[in-house]
Structure formats: C-alpha cells, structure tokens
Amino acid sequence: MEPVKVGLLGLGTVGSGTVRVLKRNSDEITRRAGRGIELVAAAARNLDSLGDLDVSGMRLTEEALEVVDDPEVQVIVELIGGTTLARELVLRAIDQGKHVVTANKALIALHGNEIFSRAQERGVMVAFEAAVAGGIPIIKAIREGLTGNRIEWLAGIINGTGNFILTEMRDKGREFADVLAEAQRLGYAEADPTFDVEGVDAAHKLTILASIAFGIPLQFDRVYTEGISGISRDDVVYANELGYRIKHLGIARRANGGIELRVHPTLIPERRLIANVDGVLNAVLVWGDAVGPTLYYGPGAGSEPTASAVVADLVDVVRALTTDPENRVPHLAFQADALSDVSILSMDDVQTAFYLRLRVLDRPGVMADITRILADLDISIEAIMQKEPDEDTQEADVIMLTHQVREGNLNQAIGRIESLDSVITPVTRIRLENLK
Template structure:
C-alpha cells in the first residue's frame, strides 16, 4: 500500500516539533504502521522566515488550497491557532474527504461539538491529543485506556505558564508581575499572557476533558474560571504556614447527578503529589470507579512534547485508514447519540473549604465581629493567624474554614467588607483537602 500522506498547515513552534518527530522517528513510525507516514506539504503565510527545523523548498507553499485540494493527502494537521480561520480550515478539510489533527484547544472548546458532528457525518475523524496537556496522553487515556470506568473526578495542573509563575512566587518570593516578566523572558508566557494567567486556557482544556470524562457535550461557557493575577506573595506564604501549596487547578466532578467544572487558584496540602509539580510541568489526577486514582505527569507544552502528541494522533488515524475503520473511537469517547446534557452545578452551589485574608484595623473586637458574621452564615473557622500590632494601620487576619457553601461565603464577605474596620476587599482562595476530596 502507498504511504499515508500528511499536509501540515502552520509552520510554527508546534509545526517544527511535528516535522522533527516525523524525521527522528521515521523508522519506528514505519515499523509500527507498516507503511511510511509521509509529510507531503507544509503551508504557512511566511515560508521564508528561518525556523529551528527546516523544510525542503519543494514541500513549502503559502497557499492552504495546495493542501486542501490535493487528493493524495489523507490527513491535514491544523496548527494555525485562533478560531474562525482554523474552523474554516478544518471544515474544508473534512468536506474534501480528509481526516484532521489539531492542537487547537480554544477552537474545540468553542466549536468542537459542531466539528465532531460534521466529521462523523462525513465518515472522517479528528485527532486532538495535543489540545490538552501537551505531551501527556490524557485524551487517549480518557477515551480508551479508562473506557471501562465511570470517571468520577478529574483535576490537575493544565497550564505550564501559570504553574511556572506560582512556582517562582513561592520559591523566589517574587511578585506576580516580576514572576510573569521572568516567564516571558524564558519563553513560557506570551507578550499578552491573559489566556494563561486568567485561567482561560485551562478552562478550554477542562471543558474538553470533562466532556470526555462524563459523556456530555463540550460546554466551555459553563466552566467557572478565575485566574492568578490577583494572587499576592503574602497569600502563598500564609498558605505555607498552614501546610498548603498554591496551584491553579482545573477541577471537574460528577456527583449527585450534576457536574462541577471550575478553574481557580487552589490551596492543596503540601504533602500531596501535585504540590511537587513545579515549573512548566503539568499533572492530572483521574479517579475511576474501577481503576481508583491515577496520575499523569509531564511537559504540558513545548515544541517536541506537543509535536509528539500530534504525531501520535497521526499514527492512530493512519491505522484507522489502513484498517478502513475511521471513527472507530467516538470523538468524545461516548457514542454521539448517548451524550447527555448533564446539569452543571453553579459555583454558588459548590461546597469546599476556604482561605480568607482580611485587612483590618488593629483594634479590639475585630476578630469577634468577623467571626460573628461568618457564624451567621454557617461558616465554621478551622484555623486563624492574626498579625499585629500596628497602631493606626491595618493588619492581616488570615482564616481557614471548614467546608462551606460558596453562596454563604459570598454573602458573608459582602457584609464583612462593609465593616468600617475592614480596609480592603477580602482575599479568598478555595482549598482542596481531605475534608473536600478523597484524593488528599
């Protein structure tokens, strides 16, 4: 049989990784498939700019149509990013009878349901391993390795930029701004880092992973999302005094007929394995009713790890082409007509433990006023650190709570922040520990 031919659209960092993996591992890939996996064409708007991985001139084009209209190309790899243009590329590739591989988590979070439906109707498949957790094979684990399980919980660190920033704030005592600047110098953060530091990138990935886990359509708009730009080094230090580390976590649970999907800074016990995940690394915990608790760990981004995930999808699709079994594994793990519109639990209905840092005047009766309001809203205090004394100035009062309802917490803090003894809005960070999660 002839080779399986690939057209690559987007010759950027990940595109270079894909080309490098195909070259370095060409013999192994051919031995696994039985036929060559051939890079037929590479398209990019700028084909003259130097890259870390070169491409023969006769393979290059600045016309996407040279790939989409080539009847010999079996699989199109979309690596241009963004929403509208990438969506059009994927739709046209599918309409022209080609399978697709993409690393575009934002596109799938917004339009994945539509694209998967169209692909299935055309008898084509979309590979998207690289869209979540970079080189970590999380998608394959959820779709295939754990197919015999009812997934109960998935949570972890899904953004290397945010994790690097929080690591530097914790270990170097840096402010958020200084840690972000360092991440940008290191190449971990973009010039406009909002998608990473505001939790949006993580929410894209969680929306995809939770759909795969729980058999429901992708619903990015219903993921509660909160970033790390408001985090102060003092909060990291106080958390450490209580025995916690701070991470930006993606959390999804299927409990009592509803799903929690939330992304926010989270304090986790310092002894938990996720607390040791530092720098730009990712890690994901999955709990299945049969397998129990497992964790996947590795580089969540980068040229070669992400290139590895894309090539893994290429090999999977090539095997399906060779076996005439496209769409053998449903895109979202469950058969399309069995996906369920499971209710998403609003953040107001979530119960967890909390960290509060109040800024209050240093005078008698402050603690009793604050604790009285918390008690009024059924919020029980687990631990307190009170710093002082500073006459005529505010001091931090730090509290940890037992499990409480988010709506009660919001109501209590709204009342506390109106007290004349409170000088700034209360800082709030959620906590995951043994009281709220049996992983800890």
C-alpha cells in the same frame, strides 16, 4: 504499501517540531504504524522565516487553503491556532473526506460539537490529543484507558505558564507581576498573557476533559474561570505554613444536581503528588470509581512535546486506515515483522552510580586503602559519609556515593575491599539513578 500523505497547516513552534519528529523518528514510526507517514505539503505564514528546518519533499505555500485542497493530501494537521480560519479550514478538509489532526484547544472547546458531528457524517477521523496537556496522552488515557470507570472527578494543572509563575513565587518568594515579567522574557508567557494567567487556556482544556470524562457536550461557556493574578506572595507563604501548596487547577466533578466545571487557584495538601508538580510541567489527576486515583504527568507545552501528541494521533489515523481492526495496534507496539534483535546487555557492562555501605575498624589508613582500590578501578567518589565509631568495638559505618561506573569494575573493587583486614562485613551496594 504507499505512505499516508499528510499536509501541515502551520510551521511555527509545534509545526516545526512535528516536521523534526516525523523526520528524525521515521523508521520507528513506520515500524509502529505499519506504514510510512510522508509530509507532502505545508503552509506557513511566512516562508522566509523557516530557518534551517528540513522541509525537503514538501510543497510549501503561504496559502493554507492550497494544502487543504491538495488532492494528494489524505490527512490535514492543523497547527495554526485561532478559531476562525482554523474552523473554516478544518471543516473544509472534512467536507473533502480528509482526516484531521489538530492541537487547537480553543477550536475544539468552542467548535468541537460542530466539527465532530460533521466528521461523523463524512466518516473521517478528527484527533486532538495535542489539544490538552501537550505530550501527555491524557485524552487517550481517559477515552480509552479508563472506559470501565464511572469517572467521579478530575483535577489538572493544565497551564504550564501559570504553574511556572506559582512555583517561582513559592521557591523564590517573588511577587506575581515580577515573575510574569520574567516568564515573558523567557518566552513562556505570551506578550498578552491573559489566556494563561486568567485561566482561559485552562478552561478550554477543562471543557474537553470534562466532556470525555462524563460524556457531556462541550460547554466552554459554562466554565467558571478565575486566574492567578490575585494571588500574593503572602498567600503562598501562609498556605505553606499551613501545609498546603497553591496550584491553578481545572476541576470537573460530579456533584448532586450537576457537574462542577471550574478553573481557579486552589490550596492542596503538600503531600499529594500533584502538589509537587512544579515549573512548566502539567499533570492531571483522574478519579474513577473502579481504579481510584490515577495521575498523568509530563510537559504540557513546547515544540517537540506537543509534536509527540500530534504524531501519536497521526499514527492512530494511519493504523485505522491501514490494518484490520483486529491488528490495529501491534501486540508489542511495533509490527510483528519489525521487531529488533538488539541485544540485552550483561550487568557487567551496565553503568550506574552506586551507594556503598561498609563497616570498618576505625584506625589510620583504612580510608586510604579503600579509596586507592576505587581509584585503581576508575571509580570516582561523589560523597563520603563516615558515622561516629561505636565506643566499644571501634567499628564505624562508612557510606559512599560513586559517580557512574561500569558494574564489572565495581564488583572487582568490592572484592578487593572486602579482603581488607579492616573491613569487617560484606559491602552493601545499591544502585543509584538520577532519572533525568
């Protein structure tokens, strides 16, 4: 089947990430979507600044309109940002019967009602997963994963720059202005940081989340918005002393008489999982009456994380265009005739680090024997902890953490260690994963 032809508006951070992800993962994406996704045209503000981005096969222009009007293009991906030109281009694409994928939170928060109603008239799709919380599929989770629930409230860390600043203030005891300046140097914060630190960006996202959670029209102008520039180092310290963290949250909640829509710094108990979401990461906590609390966590911005959401939307569009409704999403995510026969490894060949606990007689040479066995099998030790020996028995616990090792080797080593006279009980071994 012919690939679906896509035109890209914008080759900046997210646009170039989208090109890279679509090219690098085209095989997996096609196996999932049931059909290829081909970038045939792209518009960039300045074609001289594309660096080494692989734009092969794409007609390039500095005129976004040319891409929208390109008769070959079936789907427009809008990544130019802003709300004036972007609105015009998106509406024009819709009017031409083209589907639209956008990462533009301001556009959806301010003009979504108009755009969606036009799209519905024309029978085209408008997808916007990337507009909220970057690579976290939070729109899909709420719009499709929690449909059985009456959603009571949601609260999100939905601006990575603000969260980075608050995390640094807490961890390093620094003042707001100082950290902001660094964030700007690192490229996390724009030269004009107002949208991030005064909460406007979070308010755009909250507008969208509240609509899909409660089934209300988009109402950006009704969001109460307070930034983090008034938070002092003292407040962060005092909050910690009281057992709280300060986070910049977007909160939407059903209350008596209406819905609360608010973005502001918030103390939350430090034992909550969301209180421990640090740095530039995002998380959204959603409370449904049936499911209770669910939380979605991940990178809320950045080139490829945002592209991840853009491409997921493209796959959604392609699946809808391509397959019967009954087969839209393959049972095992990939098309049934595109499953892979890669083999499952035997545990002997799996590599992990290990925690080992041994009970030994506290006499000279024991540790030397053990470490010699480990060294002979290429097992290196990350940490050793020997507990005080028991006064009566002169037995002591030895705990070791190894570096990564082939499990087959470790099992051999344990066999030899257990045969030592000075090792009393079987060795306890628990695998250790860093998960990063």
